[in-house]
Amino acid sequence: MARARIPLPILVLIAFLLTATAGQAQSVPTSPQYPSTANPSLSQIQIDALGWLQGLLRIDTTNPPGNELVAAKYIAAILTKEGIPSEIFESTPGRGFIVARLSSGSLPDSSRALLLMAHLDVVGVDKSKWTEDPFAATIKDGYLYGRGAVDDKGMLAANLAVFIELKRSGAHLNRDVIFLAEGDEEAYGTTGMLFAVDKHWDKIAAGYAINEGGGVFLTGGKPQYIGVQVSEKVPANVDVIAKGTSGHASMPRKDNPVVHLSAAIEKIGNYEAPVQFNSITRAYFQALAPLQDEETAKWMRSLDTSDRGEHAARVISNQSPAWNAMLHDTATPTVLRAGIRANVIPSEARATINVRLLPGNQLAPLLAKLQQLVSDPAIQFEPQLPLSETAPSSSLTSDFYNTITRVTAKSYPGAPVVPLMSTYFTDSTPLRLRNVQAYGLIPFPLNDDDMSRFHADNERIPLDSFHKGIEFLFAIVNDFSVTK
Numbered sequence: 001m002a003r004a005r006i007p008l009p010i011l012v013l014i015a016f017l018l019t020a021t022a023g024q025a026q027s028v029p030t031s032p033q034y035p036s037t038a039n040p041s042l043s044q045i046q047i048d049a050l051g052w053l054q055g056l057l058r059i060d061t062t063n064p065p066g067n068e069l070v071a072a073k074y075i076a077a078i079l080t081k082e083g084i085p086s087e088i089f090e091s092t093p094g095r096g097f098i099v100a101r102l103s104s105g106s107l108p109d110s111s112r113a114l115l116l117m118a119h120l121d122v123v124g125v126d127k128s129k130w131t132e133d134p135f136a137a138t139i140k141d142g143y144l145y146g147r148g149a150v151d152d153k154g155m156l157a158a159n160l161a162v163f164i165e166l167k168r169s170g171a172h173l174n175r176d177v178i179f180l181a182e183g184d185e186e187a188y189g190t191t192g193m194l195f196a197v198d199k200h201w202d203k204i205a206a207g208y209a210i211n212e213g214g215g216v217f218l219t220g221g222k223p224q225y226i227g228v229q230v231s232e233k234v235p236a237n238v239d240v241i242a243k244g245t246s247g248h249a250s251m252p253r254k255d256n257p258v259v260h261l262s263a264a265i266e267k268i269g270n271y272e273a274p275v276q277f278n279s280i281t282r283a284y285f286q287a288l289a290p291l292q293d294e295e296t297a298k299w300m301r302s303l304d305t306s307d308r309g310e311h312a313a314r315v316i317s318n319q320s321p322a323w324n325a326m327l328h329d330t331a332t333p334t335v336l337r338a339g340i341r342a343n344v345i346p347s348e349a350r351a352t353i354n355v356r357l358l359p360g361n362q363l364a365p366l367l368a369k370l371q372q373l374v375s376d377p378a379i380q381f382e383p384q385l386p387l388s389e390t391a392p393s394s395s396l397t398s399d400f401y402n403t404i405t406r407v408t409a410k411s412y413p414g415a416p417v418v419p420l421m422s423t424y425f426t427d428s429t430p431l432r433l434r435n436v437q438a439y440g441l442i443p444f445p446l447n448d449d450d451m452s453r454f455h456a457d458n459e460r461i462p463l464d465s466f467h468k469g470i471e472f473l474f475a476i477v478n479d480f481s482v483t484k
């Protein structure tokens with residue numbers, strides 16, 4: 001009976017990272033930053049994982065077009081070297097997913113299986129705004145830079161490391177552990193997760209999953225809480241269209257669609273939907289209140305009261321865009337399109353609003369409300385298809401959630417586990433629609449600055465967080481899947 005563990009004296013690691021990586025930049029393809037002999041406190045798998053992450057960051061999987069299969073093949077080669085067979089499924093040329101399995105026995109029970117999942121694609125970059133090449137995987141001052149360092153290749157490399165460590169250590173599994181790296185997450189998953197779920201469910205069927213979303217939230221260098229994403233808001237894009245008569249700009253017209261659209265967008269942008277709670281946001285604010293200053297805590301605790309709730313929601317919403325978005329449906333104008341020449345009045349002007357609905361809410365009533373608010377017959381609302389579905393929340397009492405809570409208490413004593421409803425969507429939705437208990441937990445301790453960089457310029461992951469994240473994720477998976 002093998003028992004797998006990653007020993008890691010944290011302090012030695014931090015001291016090492018502070019001294020050894022300061023000011024260093026490197027660009028050697030796929031080689032890890034330091035040899036194992038340089039830092040005995042790092043386990044071999046942590047050293048290997050950094051090299052794999054660098055390799056993944058150097059493969060440009062910007063979506064569109066994605067080209068995820070280049071990265072999938074890179075992973076397949078790593079797995080082959082470890083003696084683990086994998087399968088790649090192509091949805092459209094160059095796109096799809098890779099899956100591999102460590103079996104617990106000859107009779108697989110998918111209801112017990114654990115799925116480790118992450119996505120291969122990344123969002124685009126504005127290279128001119130980056131201080132480092134976003135696809136060079138440069139290490140500098142203790143950080144690894146690259147598009148996808150946090151979202152989501154960091155987690156991908158951590159999943160891969162945990163998966164391979166289970167194999168290397170000969171762990172005695174009590175459930176199947178499945179590794180999945182899919183694509184197209186950043187564009188609704190049609191050629192990635194939806195393809196995997198619809199066409200190859202037998203390959204990934206599981207009772208439990210761990211995915212991106214959530215995280216280990218650092219404040220003042222200390223883990224303040226561990227957010228576990230169990231639910232998510234539902235996205236929809238809606239075009240707002242103004243129609244009028246085209247003509248010469250020297251003779252302005254009352255039905256100029258640019259003017260009508262502008263007025264409509266101003267009203268939509270300032271609209272505030274009613275405050276709504278669900279069991280997850282209730283639990284979230286309850287768990288978060290004790291970690292706040294007295295004043296914020298007071299208003300957080302008042303959120304769900306009849307007498308002070310309204311004022312409390314205003315105070316809390318004004319403190320943080322994320323909290324605001326957790327309490328309301330939102331409709332955010334993001335794109336404007338109108339006009340072809342300075343001297344031509346166009347016959348049409350268009351905007352796109354990005355809607356995020358609280359789970360269970362429907363789009364139609366919100367659009368009816370906006371239509372009423374805009375109150376202009378020249379304006380039409382046109383939802384873009386496909387519309388997403390609401391999935392049930394993952395359970396806060398499942399075996400896996402209990403494992404996460406138990407391991408967190410050991411790894412981060414004093415930092416509570418807080419259930420989250422994310423304001424963004426993830427590939428956990430199609431899993432939850434199939435009754436998988438999917439949990440979002442990016443395992444790396446990250447502060448606000450680190451978090452603010454994904455989908456933004458200069459995305460990077462602190463090296464010590466990457467290594468700690470692997471250790472934390474391994475502890476969770478090991479506790480849940482390995483017979484001691």
Ligand SMILES: [Zn+2]
Pocket residue numbers: 119151152185212
């Ligand atoms: Zn992501």
